[in-house]
Amino acid sequence: MSQAISPVSRRPYGLAAVCRICRIARSGVYRSQAPPSSAPAERRGPVGAMPDAALLAAIRDVLAASPFHGECHRKVWARLRHRGIRTSLRRVLHLMRQNDLLAPTRAGSARGPRAHDGTIIPEAVDTIGGTDRTTTWTREGSAAVFIAVDRCSAECVGIHASARVTRFEALVPVRQGVRRHFGGFDAGIARGLTMRHDHGSQYMSDHFQKELRFLGIESSPAFVRAPEGNGCAERFIRTLKENLLWLPTFDTIEELRQALLVFRDAYNTTWLIQRHGIVTPAECRKRQLQPIAQAA
Numbered sequence: 001m002s003q004a005i006s007p008v009s010r011r012p013y014g015l016a017a018v019c020r021i022c023r024i025a026r027s028g029v030y031r032s033q034a035p036p037s038s039a040p041a042e043r044r045g046p047v048g049a050m051p052d053a054a055l056l057a058a059i060r061d062v063l064a065a066s067p068f069h070g071e072c073h074r075k076v077w078a079r080l081r082h083r084g085i086r087t088s089l090r091r092v093l094h095l096m097r098q099n100d101l102l103a104p105t106r107a108g109s110a111r112g113p114r115a116h117d118g119t120i121i122p123e124a125v126d127t128i129g130g131t132d133r134t135t136t137w138t139r140e141g142s143a144a145v146f147i148a149v150d151r152c153s154a155e156c157v158g159i160h161a162s163a164r165v166t167r168f169e170a171l172v173p174v175r176q177g178v179r180r181h182f183g184g185f186d187a188g189i190a191r192g193l194t195m196r197h198d199h200g201s202q203y204m205s206d207h208f209q210k211e212l213r214f215l216g217i218e219s220s221p222a223f224v225r226a227p228e229g230n231g232c233a234e235r236f237i238r239t240l241k242e243n244l245l246w247l248p249t250f251d252t253i254e255e256l257r258q259a260l261l262v263f264r265d266a267y268n269t270t271w272l273i274q275r276h277g278i279v280t281p282a283e284c285r286k287r288q289l290q291p292i293a294q295a296a
Helices: 015-022 024-031 051-067 073-082 089-098 169-183 206-215 225-245 252-272 280-296
Strands: 129-139 141-149 156-162 194-197 218-221
Touching: 024 225, 051 073, 051 089, 051 206, 073 089, 129 156, 129 169, 129 225, 129 252, 141 169, 141 225, 141 252, 156 218, 156 252, 169 206, 194 225, 206 218, 225 252
Parallel strands: 129 194, 194 218
Antiparallel strands: 129 141, 141 156
């Protein structure tokens, strides 16, 4: 059609005009006209000191040894460096994509103006926290899982499971974090800490809010229909689901609770956080508090 002569201009219509009228992309036309290639696509540029086959085997070893699921190519690249294997980040991405080793991702959707438009990451630990809950299933029935995280280090400071979804159970992770990082449980002991939460009935209840005020914690409800305002807690829940809640089936809620405590310790000492230079949450806290301890 593009080579046909126009009776008006006496010239060919052209591919651009035909694609514009038919509402198709020219790239698709060129792709259909290109002869199929028998050889698989290869990465351009020089190959590193380690062959692709050996590097792919090392990547598979890292993924098999990791206690987590769904780690991105950046964390695989960082774990390779910890093993003494230095290679390009793009090369790791290329090999993982070529061999279907990348974690599945969801395509985003267009959104309107956001109520929350700013950073949620503080510069110091023990200044802003986040708490939230999710649900899972055991052979005893449905169970609620409550969590609390530090938004600077992404550390899980408290975690709890219960058959009841009440304001009292929602306070358990907060109390765990206060005892663990503020050295006790007393009036005003956590003064200077802000706790972000959603508008769930457990968190907006009078008992929950009074407990926060007693400890000296400032309540910070998230924007309505803006879960990114509590994104650190939401991200930890995703990691928790992918690496624990969606894998085994627990017989009892108590068994689930014990598994959550084990996962909390493994996450804090093993999970890598990119924004802090690909270190664990525990290492991030240690780096921040070490100069303070030396000054004291």
